[in-house]
Amino acid sequence: MPELPEVETVKRGLSxxxxxxxxxxxxxxxxxxxxxxxxxxxxxVSGRRIVALSRRAKYLMIDLEGGDVIVAHLGxxxxxxxxxxxxxxAPGAFHQPRGKDEKxxxxxxxxxxxxxxxxxxxxxxxxxxxxxxxxxxxxxxxxFFRELGEEPTGNALDAAYLxxxxxxKIQPLKAALLDQRIIAxxxxxxxxxxxxxxxxxxxxxxxxxxxxxxxxxxxxxxxVEAIRAVIADAIAAGGSSLRDHIQADGSLGYFQHAFSVxxxxxxxxxxxxxxxTVARIVQAGRSTFHCxxxxx
Numbered sequence: 372m373p374e375l376p377e378v379e380t381v382k383r384g385l386s387x388x389x390x391x392x393x394x395x396x397x398x399x400x401x402x403x404x405x406x407x408x409x410x411x412x413x414x415x416v417s418g419r420r421i422v423a424l425s426r427r428a429k430y431l432m433i434d435l436e437g438g439d440v441i442v443a444h445l446g447x448x449x450x451x452x453x454x455x456x457x458x459x460x461a462p463g464a465f466h467q468p469r470g471k472d473e474k475x476x477x478x479x480x481x482x483x484x485x486x487x488x489x490x491x492x493x494x495x496x497x498x499x500x501x502x503x504x505x506x507x508x509x510x511x512x513x514x515f516f517r518e519l520g521e522e523p524t525g526n527a528l529d530a531a532y533l534x535x536x537x538x539x540k541i542q543p544l545k546a547a548l549l550d551q552r553i554i555a556x557x558x559x560x561x562x563x564x565x566x567x568x569x570x571x572x573x574x575x576x577x578x579x580x581x582x583x584x585x586x587x588x589x590x591x592x593x594x595v596e597a598i599r600a601v602i603a604d605a606i607a608a609g610g611s612s613l614r615d616h617i618q619a620d621g622s623l624g625y626f627q628h629a630f631s632v633x634x635x636x637x638x639x640x641x642x643x644x645x646x647x648t649v650a651r652i653v654q655a656g657r658s659t660f661h662c663x664x665x666x667x
Contacts, residue, residue, distance in 0.1 A: 373445045374558035375523065376605035376626065378429050381451060384619025386424045388453050389433065389491060392484030393420050400477050405446060405501040412504060416441060421482075428519055428556035438507045442515060446499030451619050455489040478502065519555040523602050528554065530587035530595050537577040538585050545573035545654050554598075560633050561601050563660050567632040568597035570642075572666045573652070573659045604629065632660045640665060 373381075397413040409415070419435040426432065433441040443449075478493035493500070505513045520536075521527040536553050548554060548562045566573050571580075571594060580591035608626035609618060627634075631641045636651040640662040647664025 373429065373449075373610070374560055374605075375426075375429055375556035376561070376602060376608075377610035378426050378431055378445065378556075379606050380610035381445070381619050382424050382426045382431055385431075385451055385453070385491065388455070388484060388486075388489055389421050389424055389480075389482065391421065392482040392489070394418070394435070394480055395483050396481040398479040398481065400479070404449075404477060404495060404498050405444075406503075408502060409504045412502070415439065415504060427516060428522070428551065429558070430515060432510075434507060440505045440507050440510060442503045442505055442510075442513070443493070444501050446495060446497065446501065448497040449493060449495040449500030452492050452494065453489060453619055454492060455486065472496075518552050520551060520553040521555065523554050523557050523598050524606075528595065528598070530592040533591055533595060534581045534585060534587040537591070538581045540577040542577050543573060543654060544571060544575045544577045544580070545659055547577035548598075549655075549657075557598065557602075559657050559659075560630075561598075561605065563633045564601045564631060565594065565597040567642075567661060567666060568601060569594040570666055572663075573654065573661050575667070632662065635660060 394416055396417045399408060399413050402408065416435060416439070419437060422434040422436055424431070424433055429444065431443040433443065435441065475494045475496045476492050477495055477498070480491040482489045482491060510516060521532060537547060540547060545562060545566065548557060549559065563573070569590065571590060580588050580594065582588055605626045608629065610626060632649055635649045638649050640647040640649055642662065642665045645662060645665040647662045649660055650663055652659050
């Protein structure tokens with residue numbers, strides 16, 4: 372499933388075409404994706420100008436004039452592509468082949484923008500993605516967002532914030548970091564990478580990073596710094612193009628080439644002087660990659 376850096380990459384790729392454009396018509400080629408579209412969805416968004424694109428956790432948000440917001444989730448295999456003029460706009464070298472079977476083009480936004488007409492197409496072979504319509508002024512209370520924690524890219528995520536939520540927890544650190552009520556949008560891949568960078572075991576109890584007075588230990592401060600760094604690196608690299616992820620312009624991100632521990636079972640740990648071997652364990656049904664020697 373695309374994680375936060377992938378969704379941020381999609382948002383940045385779509386923004387030049389979509390922001391400021393008139394959404395002339397929304398074309399729905401089926402009544403549902405993972406869930407049914409909201410009633411009269413196409414009519415409600417057609418004829419509206421797109422004010423801005425943003426992201427919250429793993430959700431893409433398309434603000435329309437009048438205060439409505441299209442909320443989109445890519446699910447397992449969802450992607451957007453931009454078509455303008457006679458030929459599709461799909462530059463970039465593909466790391467993994469990607470089909471463009473039109474039978475999986477489920478939503479088409481017909482736009483009229485600064486550069487003329489364009490189509491933004493949502494393609495989703497597995498149909499685990501979905502779209503909803505919400506009001507911007509009450510979006511914090513929307514079911515998708517009301518229980519989300521802080522963003523890993525924002526200043527609100529610091530060691531003191533995590534200390535308050537980890538204090539007394541015997542829950543494994545990996546599970547605590549994947550709790551969207553604590554950190555919004557942080558997923559399996561980047562949790563593994565951040566734990567490796569900070570030298571912390573995914574099996575360690577989250578509460579061990581907090582002292583008796585509820586203050587963050589140095590290891591928790593290091594973890595926060597690692598989370599920020601790994602997310603920033605992934606966004607800068609254009610997201611990780613695992614499996615079905617594709618950037619909005621058709622090209623793929625390449626951050627997976629920089630993974631230090633994720634999906635490297637049996638390889639030598641990249642920590643200088645460690646010499647350990649990357650292991651794979653399963654936690655709550657998810658694969659966790661770590662180095663048992665240097666991650667404590």
